[in-house]
Amino acid sequence: MAYSEKLLDYFQNPRCVGEIPDAHAIAEVSNPVCGDVMKLWVKVDDGRIQDAKFKAQGCSAAIATSSYATEMLIGMRVAEARRITRDQIAEALGGLPASKIHCSVLASDAIKEVLKGF
Numbered sequence: 491m492a493y494s495e496k497l498l499d500y501f502q503n504p505r506c507v508g509e510i511p512d513a514h515a516i517a518e519v520s521n522p523v524c525g526d527v528m529k530l531w532v533k534v535d536d537g538r539i540q541d542a543k544f545k546a547q548g549c550s551a552a553i554a555t556s557s558y559a560t561e562m563l564i565g566m567r568v569a570e571a572r573r574i575t576r577d578q579i580a581e582a583l584g585g586l587p588a589s590k591i592h593c594s595v596l597a598s599d600a601i602k603e604v605l606k607g608f
């Protein structure tokens with residue numbers, strides 16, 4: 491199975507890259523399978539995610555899923571964002587080859603981690 495056009499687009503033109511200097515929470519997670527890393531910044535107001543940015547060091551699937559998931563967060567309620575699963579992220583990007591399923595875990599773990607305190 492090859493990567494979808496959409497996944498390749500999010501890898502080549504990642505959205506929401508960067509840092510939020512006055513973020514309300516920051517999380518850094520690493521993938522136990524390969525050691526790739528994602529860092530996620532969020533601003534939350536009244537239970538809703540106002541802004542989100544990420545930086546990631548990883549494979550193309552990790553960059554694309556991190557970017558897509560970060561973009562998804564903006565405007566979402568915290569309770570809803572907590573329910574985002576790795577499968578949901580992977581499916582939205584046209585699916586991942588079996589050997590790359592673990593790559594979408596980075597983004598779903600980072601979301602759970604960054605929203606812990608809300």
Ligand code: FES
Nearest residue numbers: 524526549552593
């Ligand atoms: Fe590490 Fe994809 S190989 S996240």
